[in-house]
Amino acid sequence: MFTKSIWNAYADTTSFPSLDGDISADVVIIGGGITGISAAHRLSAKIRSVVVIEEMKVGGGTSSHSTGNLYVTIDQGLSHLRSKYNDKTVSKVIKARGEALNAMGENVKRYNIDCDFKRCTWYLYSANQSNDKKIEKEVELAGDIKLGIVGEDVTLPYPVSKIISLPEQAQINPMRYVQGLAKAIHSENCRIYENTRATKIEDRDNDCVVHTPKGKINAKHVIHATHTPKGFMFVQTLLGPYREYGVACKLTERIRYDGIYWGYYDDGEKYSTRVYERDDEQLLLVVGKPHKVGQAEDNQAHIRALEKFAKEHFPVADVIYRWGGQHYRPADLLPFIGRKSKHSNIFIATGLLDRWPCLWHTGRNAHQRYHNRGRKPMDRTV
Numbered sequence: 001m002f003t004k005s006i007w008n009a010y011a012d013t014t015s016f017p018s019l020d021g022d023i024s025a026d027v028v029i030i031g032g033g034i035t036g037i038s039a040a041h042r043l044s045a046k047i048r049s050v051v052v053i054e055e056m057k058v059g060g061g062t063s064s065h066s067t068g069n070l071y072v073t074i075d076q077g078l079s080h081l082r083s084k085y086n087d088k089t090v091s092k093v094i095k096a097r098g099e100a101l102n103a104m105g106e107n108v109k110r111y112n113i114d115c116d117f118k119r120c121t122w123y124l125y126s127a128n129q130s131n132d133k134k135i136e137k138e139v140e141l142a143g144d145i146k147l148g149i150v151g152e153d154v155t156l157p158y159p160v161s162k163i164i165s166l167p168e169q170a171q172i173n174p175m176r177y178v179q180g181l182a183k184a185i186h187s188e189n190c191r192i193y194e195n196t197r198a199t200k201i202e203d204r205d206n207d208c209v210v211h212t213p214k215g216k217i218n219a220k221h222v223i224h225a226t227h228t229p230k231g232f233m234f235v236q237t238l239l240g241p242y243r244e245y246g247v248a249c250k251l252t253e254r255i256r257y258d259g260i261y262w263g264y265y266d267d268g269e270k271y272s273t274r275v276y277e278r279d280d281e282q283l284l285l286v287v288g289k290p291h292k293v294g295q296a297e298d299n300q301a302h303i304r305a306l307e308k309f310a311k312e313h314f315p316v317a318d319v320i321y322r323w324g325g326q327h328y329r330p331a332d333l334l335p336f337i338g339r340k341s342k343h344s345n346i347f348i349a350t351g352l353l354d355r356w357p358c359l360w361h362t363g364r365n366a367h368q369r370y371h372n373r374g375r376k377p378m379d380r381t382v
């Protein structure tokens with residue numbers, strides 16, 4: 001089965017050099033996905049010298065395999081988050097995600113990034129009565145924390161039981177966003193290298209050295225923005241690796257389907273659907289069928305199930321793109337962002353499943369988190 005993500009097909013191009021020789025910097029960021037480029041953007045506004053190294057092309061990792069939805073709620077449901085934290089923390093998470101979502105919108109405007117960013121409504125529905133409870137729980141919790149989730153009366157191309165909505169969320173072409181932001185920040189004080197792999201990282205008393213095939217980088221600090229940190233770290237024992245899949249389909253006719261749609265179906269299935277429009281084309285995306293890595297007998301069966309769902313619910317003419325991507329679910333549901341260990345010069349940012357909007361906003365000190373397992377309030381350490 002040929003697989004390619006829709007975002008690779010609608011990507012821009014980048015041509016950052018590869019590193020050839022020894023250099024130094026205040027901070028080296030390993031990984032040019034949304035995490036690395038967002039960190040570089042923030043840091044380069046504050047410090048003299050930032051270097052990003054990306055082993056492939058900027059934005060070409062998991063960031064090019066997502067659905068491209070930005071929302072303040074979380075994928076596994078706010079009630080799931082509430083089962084571990086109090087209302088105050090849930091509100092804090094939502095606030096931070098909202099701030100990050102707005103910051104992305106501001107970047108799009110400020111740097112004129114051509115990435116199809118648009119504000120839209122997020123919808124959550126139950127496909128039938130047996131899933132209504134999940135919707136009711138979200139409404140109840142939204143009421144407790146005064147999040148403006150309301151019952152809806154919209155007509156979808158397929159029947160649903162209950163549906164709720166939250167306005168002012170957003171959608172984006174994630175790869176074009178990362179590429180556009182990288183181009184905007186690439187400068188003397190923020191150097192970006194593609195096709196440059198970190199092969200070894202030395203964490204010394206007062207600095208670090210990152211080795212690449214054709215040169216070394218000496219820096220005060222290193223950030224692992226590699227989705228999961230390189231090498232072995234204890235934090236990896238708190239991350240569950242999952243694969244999730246997506247398909248993008250051409251339709252026989254244009255449909256009105258603005259927004260982010262998540263639907264609960266029987267047997268715990270949840271499907272995420274949206275449309276993407278560019279160059280006068282409209283494509284339907286269906287994302288879902290996650291499983292723990294290594295526990296699916298046939299990965300392709302998951303893609304076929306998404307195709308079946310798409311065909312049963314929409315006027316599909318053809319399935320054009322199919323892909324799968326990996327993400328890491330943090331055991332306590334929040335990302336780990338911070339120092340690798342107490343006195344280390346190395347920082348990590350991982351467990352971002354839920355999801356980019358929390359970048360640099362909802363993460364807590366990774367080292368402290370490992371030792372306290374979610375008991376301490378969040379601090380914004382990075």
Ligand SMILES: Cc1cc2nc3c(=O)[nH]c(=O)nc-3n(C[C@H](O)[C@H](O)[C@H](O)COP(=O)(O)OP(=O)(O)OC[C@H]3O[C@@H](n4cnc5c(N)ncnc54)[C@H](O)[C@@H]3O)c2cc1C
Binds near residue numbers: 030036062068198
């Ligand atoms: C199917 C699916 C749907 C999703 N939908 C959404 C969504 O709708 N909204 C949302 O917010 N999130 C979504 N996500 C999650 C989101 O895609 C990830 O959280 C995000 O892309 C992680 O970004 P990252 O920059 O940390 O990792 P990546 O994008 O993977 O970037 C890490 C980079 O590090 C580079 N790298 C690795 N090792 C080295 C090395 N040794 N040297 C140099 N470079 C290296 C890689 O090449 C890569 O480019 C989805 C994920 C999947 C799989």
